[in-house]
Amino acid sequence: MNAKPAETLGGKIMQGIYHPATLLGLRIILGAVLIYAGWIKIFDMPGMAKSIENYRILPVAMVNIPAIVMPPVEIITGLCLILGIWMEGALVIATGLFAVFIVAIQSAILRGLDIECGCFGTSDAEKVGTRVLVRDFLLLFVTLLIWLGYKRESTPVPVPDPETKDLAAESSPEV
Amino acid sequence: MKQALKQAFFICLAGMVAGFSINAVSQNPLPFWRLPDTRGEKWPLLDAEEVMLRIEEGSAIVIDAREAQEYRLGHLPGAVNLPAADFETAFLAIGESLPRDFPLIVYCQGGPCAESHDVLDYLSQYDFQDLFLYPGGWLEWKQRDMPCETPGEEP
Numbered sequence: 526m527n528a529k530p531a532e533t534l535g536g537k538i539m540q541g542i543y544h545p546a547t548l549l550g551l552r553i554i555l556g557a558v559l560i561y562a563g564w565i566k567i568f569d570m571p572g573m574a575k576s577i578e579n580y581r582i583l584p585v586a587m588v589n590i591p592a593i594v595m596p597p598v599e600i601i602t603g604l605c606l607i608l609g610i611w612m613e614g615a616l617v618i619a620t621g622l623f624a625v626f627i628v629a630i631q632s633a634i635l636r637g638l639d640i641e642c643g644c645f646g647t648s649d650a651e652k653v654g655t656r657v658l659v660r661d662f663l664l665l666f667v668t669l670l671i672w673l674g675y676k677r678e679s680t681p682v683p684v685p686d687p688e689t690k691d692l693a694a695e696s697s698p699e700v
Numbered sequence: 701m702k703q704a705l706k707q708a709f710f711i712c713l714a715g716m717v718a719g720f721s722i723n724a725v726s727q728n729p730l731p732f733w734r735l736p737d738t739r740g741e742k743w744p745l746l747d748a749e750e751v752m753l754r755i756e757e758g759s760a761i762v763i764d765a766r767e768a769q770e771y772r773l774g775h776l777p778g779a780v781n782l783p784a785a786d787f788e789t790a791f792l793a794i795g796e797s798l799p800r801d802f803p804l805i806v807y808c809q810g811g812p813c814a815e816s817h818d819v820l821d822y823l824s825q826y827d828f829q830d831l832f833l834y835p836g837g838w839l840e841w842k843q844r845d846m847p848c849e850t851p852g853e854e855p
Contacts, residue, residue: 570723570726578813586734587733589734592730596719597714597722598712598715598716601711605711611707613704613708614705614707614708614710616704638839639839639842641770
């Protein structure tokens with residue numbers, strides 16, 4: 526006899542992850558990380574521009590625009606995640622941000638750049654490296670989990686038609 | 701998905717409005733486009749080998765124009781920290797002991813960083829005559845695996 530998905534260990538883990546309380550917790554953690562990161566950077570835009578410049582990905586002429594725009598976008602995205610408004614848009618942006626950070630950090634590691642990450646401003650002097658990369662992969666994973674949970678919550682559960690249900694009950698032989 | 705992209709667009713728009721507004725009222729607003737720094741033409745340039753040779757000969761003093769925090773994480777051998785962002789204070793502390801007629805080589809993070817140019821401008825105002833710029837800076841120095849110093853390793 527096959528066990529129902531929810532009765533297996535994997536099913537129970539998935540049920541735990543998709544539990545509304547778990548999803549709310551993950552949303553608050555991710556939102557708080559984004560708000561904290563944005564809040565620190567918004568008061569040090571020149572430092573942020575310097576951090577972006579150090580990655581040597583964008584032309585120098587263009588580094589100021591993301592330095593100006595990214596911190597408030599992070600804060601608004603974090604607020605949306607915590608408050609549960611514009612969730613889909615916030616999840617698109619969070620996914621995009623972490624994907625961009627991962628590509629930038631990976632590229633800096635491959636090019637052997639000994640630079641500060643700039644993830645939480647310039648005051649922490651945290652260097653790019655595997656630790657930072659793993660952290661961003663984890664944050665991206667959490668974002669995708671929230672996304673899956675949100676899709677599951679927002680997808681309407683099909684309600685069986687009472688007439689069909691009765692017919693099915695009549696046709697099935699009693700054991 | 702269309703809904704998600706629409707919401708993402710409005711979040712980005714709100715972020716842009718907020719970011720540009722905060723930048724406009726800040727004490728040191730960033731220009732939207734950073735123009736290339738052409739001040740390098742004012743100073744004689746040295747490459748990494750020339751800088752290393754002068755360090756080995758003891759024929760120049762190297763000035764690190766980056767912030768103190770960056771300097772503490774590592775710098776060129778024997779470099780003195782005169783951060784552009786806090787030049788006056790740093791100069792009062794150590795700058796007066798620098799000989800006016802001895803060659804000074806100034807560097808910052810590397811690439812188009814502006815700190816070394818700022819420090820060179822300050823130093824010329826203080827009557828330092830023999831000034832050089834190492835435009836490759838810390839990033840090039842590290843990439844080329846040249847000798848470095850971090851606090852604690854210094855003699």
